[in-house]
Amino acid sequence: MAHEDRDRLDGRRALVTGGSKGSGRAVVDRLRAMGADVWTTARTMPEGYDRADRFIEADTSTPQGVDTVAARIAEHGALDILVHVVGGSTTPPGGFAAATEEQWLTELNLNLLGAVRLDRALLPAMLESGGGVVLHFGSIQRDMPLHEATLPYASAKGALRTYSKGLANELAPRGVRVNTISPGGIQTEAYETFVDGIARGTGMTPDEAKQSIFDSLGGIPLGRFASTEEIADLVGFLVSDRASAIVGAEYVIDGGTAPTV
Missing domain, CATH: 1.10.1220 (Arc Repressor Mutant)
Structure with missing residues (x-):
């Protein structure tokens, strides 16, 4: 393979969750610029979206939303790249006592189980096709949880990292690379x-x-904070052939926020 071709994704099919705005939109734009055929999903398609034929309106925090996405993707064959960007926190402030049963389930479904379900639906075809790349978006809060309002979110992201590591170990021998990006604050x-x-x-x-x-x-x-373009830079590298030996890793992009050695 030519040296410069390792930066290209021509002929590869990708899906980006949470791709309608913020980091997700930047990732979609970057993967397209690298030559990939990029699908994206979010709850609502932005007005005037330029690739409506590649947009799937669905809430991937629900089993029904995952089924909708998986059915559309399956119509066109296996994915080569799957990037789980979607996530967030809606827990009110007030510490652990303010987080209700419903709020915990909301955060777990959005930040952990949505990715687990979508992987379960889409990875068998990726494995059958012979290989691919999966990227989960975690958070530095798995190491430095902020208890006032985002403890359920931080806990879900911690579980996502553990899941991602185990999945990477299982799938690497079969040609699928799984890694995690853990951002701090993003502009x-x-x-x-x-x-x-x-x-x-x-x-x-x-x-x-x-x-x-x-x-x-x-x-x-x-x-x-990091810009969305800087987040997309890291994603572009990790899904490219330049990262072909990187498996089960967590890449922190936080400007040095997390106090680690």
Whole structure:
């Protein structure tokens, strides 16, 4: 294989979950630029989306949503690349006592079980085709859980990392590579809205509001969150042939937030 061809994904079929905005949208754009035929799924297709024929409206936190995605993908054959970006937290603040049974199940379904179900539905065809790549999006909160509002989210992401490692060990001998990306903060539209809300509510400037967020994380040595394009850079590398020996790994992209040695 030519050296430069290892950066290309021509002829490969990919699916990106949570691909309608933020990091997911950046990943979709990057994989397309690398030559892949990219499908994406999210609960709602953005207005004016340029590849409606490759968009599947579904809620992958539910078994029914996973079935919808799997059926559409199966119509066109096996995937070569599966990137699970979708995730998030809706638990209200208030610590462990504020997280109800329903809230725990919501976070587990969104951040863990959706990926487990979609893998179970789509990976048999990938294995049968002879190989592929799976990438799970975790979080640095698996190492530094924030108890005030995101403990169920952090717990689900911790379980996702363990699941991903075990799956990698099982599937690597059969030609499918499984890895995890664990971001810290990401500069998205939702993050900027969050910053503006803090600024308005406290009388801070936006820069002061950002610094207060950084301080709550114990500081960020890089001095900023990662951009969605930087997240997509890492995804593009890990799904390419340049990463062909990387299996069962966790790549942290957090500007140095997590205090690890």
